[in-house]
Amino acid sequence: MLEDGKLYIGTSRKPDDSVDKGEYLDLGFANRHGLITGATGTGKTVTLQILAEGFSNAGVPVFCADVKGDLSGIAAMGEYKDFLEKRATTIGLDPYEFQEFPVIFWDLFGDKGHRVRTTLTEMGPLLLARLMDMTDAQEGVLNIAFKIADEGGLTLLDLKDLQAMLSYMGEHSKELSSTYGNVSKQSIGAIQRDLLVLEQQGAEKFFGEPALKISDMMRTTPDGRGAISVLAADKLMMNPRLYGTFLLWLLSELFEELPEVGDPDKPRLVFFFDEAHLLFDEAPKVLVERVEQVVRLIRSKGVGVYFVTQNPLDVPESVLSQLGNRIQHALRAYTPREQKAVKTAAETFRPNPDFDCFEAITKLGVGEALVSTLESKGVPSIVQRTLIRPPSSRLGPLKDGERRNTMDLSPVAGVYDEDLDRNSAFEILRKRAEDAAKAEEERRRREEEDDEELQESRRWTLPGFGDPDDDDDDDYDDRGRKRSSRRKRPRRRRSGSRRQSVAEAAMKSAARSVASSLGRALVRGILGSLKKGL
Numbered sequence: 327m328l329e330d331g332k333l334y335i336g337t338s339r340k341p342d343d344s345v346d347k348g349e350y351l352d353l354g355f356a357n358r359h360g361l362i363t364g365a366t367g368t369g370k371t372v373t374l375q376i377l378a379e380g381f382s383n384a385g386v387p388v389f390c391a392d393v394k395g396d397l398s399g400i401a402a403m404g405e406y407k408d409f410l411e412k413r414a415t416t417i418g419l420d421p422y423e424f425q426e427f428p429v430i431f432w433d434l435f436g437d438k439g440h441r442v443r444t445t446l447t448e449m450g451p452l453l454l455a456r457l458m459d460m461t462d463a464q465e466g467v468l469n470i471a472f473k474i475a476d477e478g479g480l481t482l483l484d485l486k487d488l489q490a491m492l493s494y495m496g497e498h499s500k501e502l503s504s505t506y507g508n509v510s511k512q513s514i515g516a517i518q519r520d521l522l523v524l525e526q527q528g529a530e531k532f533f534g535e536p537a538l539k540i541s542d543m544m545r546t547t548p549d550g551r552g553a554i555s556v557l558a559a560d561k562l563m564m565n566p567r568l569y570g571t572f573l574l575w576l577l578s579e580l581f582e583e584l585p586e587v588g589d590p591d592k593p594r595l596v597f598f599f600d601e602a603h604l605l606f607d608e609a610p611k612v613l614v615e616r617v618e619q620v621v622r623l624i625r626s627k628g629v630g631v632y633f634v635t636q637n638p639l640d641v642p643e644s645v646l647s648q649l650g651n652r653i654q655h656a657l658r659a660y661t662p663r664e665q666k667a668v669k670t671a672a673e674t675f676r677p678n679p680d681f682d683c684f685e686a687i688t689k690l691g692v693g694e695a696l697v698s699t700l701e702s703k704g705v706p707s708i709v710q711r712t713l714i715r716p717p718s719s720r721l722g723p724l725k726d727g728e729r730r731n732t733m734d735l736s737p738v739a740g741v742y743d744e745d746l747d748r749n750s751a752f753e754i755l756r757k758r759a760e761d762a763a764k765a766e767e768e769r770r771r772r773e774e775e776d777d778e779e780l781q782e783s784r785r786w787t788l789p790g791f792g793d794p795d796d797d798d799d800d801d802y803d804d805r806g807r808k809r810s811s812r813r814k815r816p817r818r819r820r821s822g823s824r825r826q827s828v829a830e831a832a833m834k835s836a837a838r839s840v841a842s843s844l845g846r847a848l849v850r851g852i853l854g855s856l857k858k859g860l
């Protein structure tokens with residue numbers, strides 16, 4: 327039943343419902359992506375679980391999000407349950423063995439897993455604009471902020487770096503507009519307010535260092551099993567945009583960092599994108615196009631992407647057509663929209679003369695699905711009604727203590743726990759402002775001394791003639807030192823033009839570093855995240 331180079335999904339049924347043959351996913355075509363669809367409660371998560379198990383056993387690392395918390399059991403040994411045993415017997419899975427899997431838990435908020443962070447510089451303006459649902463004008467300003475930062479060596483690590491950058495831009499909107507195009511104060515203000523909202527939603531935890539190293543998601547155990555990275559996403563789902571953007575960022579990181587490998591005999595990583603509709607909901611056309619591009623190109627980097635969602639219509643056609651391996655659980659077909667979804671799903675399969683796909687989709691039982699995978703030469707197999715195998719790991723969640731234990735024993739325990747706050751735009755701009763303020767004070771002091779000397783020398787040359795506004799009152803200088811009553815502090819023009827403002831100084835030094843760093847500006851990839859190794 328378990329074959330080399332293939333992952334056992336379940337067993338198909340004949341027209342009379344008796345079991346037919348094993349259905350497999352060929353590891354050689356597993357990087358041709360996949361789709362798991364079906365209504366709530368029809369068995370999508372369990373299917374994801376058995377696929378993750380199969381990949382892990384084949385030495386392929388897996389990334390998946392745990393949207394409802396019910397996937398965490400994959401880290402624990404399976405437990406005897408009547409209905410699981412029954413399914414195993416029906417499909418001839420003998421022996422049905424229990425197994426626990428090497429899991430690394432991740433969590434943007436750091437509660438249910440190791441912290442996952444990235445820097446704003448690494449994420450880039452395209453995804454950030456999406457995350458903050460920006461208008462075109464705001465996105466324009468954000469692009470300029472990244473351009474100035476990228477060119478000028480101002481690293482944007484966290485949200486306060488971007489805030490500092492935006493304040494700086496607000497102070498120089500005029501000068502910047504002449505160089506970069508319209509930098510409106512209004513858009514800057516809007517972005518700054520959105521950043522505060524983002525912060526309140528807890529997103530600031532996600533931006534900073536130490537940033538996630540992709541290699542930590544691609545581990546294998548000493549006995550050759552692929553690590554399963556499980557992202558705790560229950561809390562994250564309250565901020566669907568952050569969830570979608572995060573997964574997209576991860577995908578683009580993989581894409582930018584991994585080398586080309588062509589079509590390997592098994593994937594280097596399999597990425598499950600659960601609740602995939604959140605990625606595409608209201609997504610601007612340009613983003614959908616980029617996602618389509620990444621999905622198409624990431625295949626030759628040996629990464630298989632599997633979208634999990636209720637309805638195949640949730641995934642844009644251009645992406646859908648690239649998903650070669652399909653597992654369709656039951657869908658209802660009452661409303662016209664539902665009927666359309668079932669029709670779409672039915673039509674994408676290579677037909678089976680034994681049954682009508684449309685009808686079959688509406689009649690599938692729980693844990694049963696229409697399955698078609700890519701076979702030799704990459705041709706889709708004839709669709710089969712398939713009883714999905716029961717998992718070897720636990721069905722349902724881990725207990726808190728068990729999760730803690732897994733985290734303590736994880737190969738990345740302690741690596742991502744503490745925040746690191748290295749010198750970045752916020753500190754650099756602040757330091758520049760402070761330096762500029764000091765320089766300004768120094769300059770003023772000198773000017774004052776010069777003035778005083780001048781006064782003094784005048785007294786020498788014109789004895790007896792005092793300043794017209796001179797009086798005998800005591801006077802104090804800037805530092806509170808008492809001045810001689812005869813030498814009143816001279817009137818000075820406190821003109822804005824002579825005085826170099828703090829911001830001006832910061833601006834100048836930013837411009838200097840722009841000039842000095844031309845030619846080593848950062849390079850961004852398809853989804854705007856940073857290209858590495860350049």
Ligand SMILES: Nc1ncnc2c1ncn2[C@@H]1O[C@H](COP(=O)(O)OP(=O)(O)O)[C@@H](O)[C@H]1O
Nearest residue numbers: 366367368369370371372413692693714715716
């Ligand atoms: N392959 C399967 N074998 C046995 N039981 C299954 C299988 N798939 C699903 N089930 C049962 O159906 C329930 C719901 O499945 P689940 O995967 O959570 O649905 P979904 O993710 O589509 O909402 C599971 O808790 C389990 O009891």
Ligand SMILES: [Mg+2]
Nearest residue numbers: 370371372394
């Ligand atoms: Mg589910």
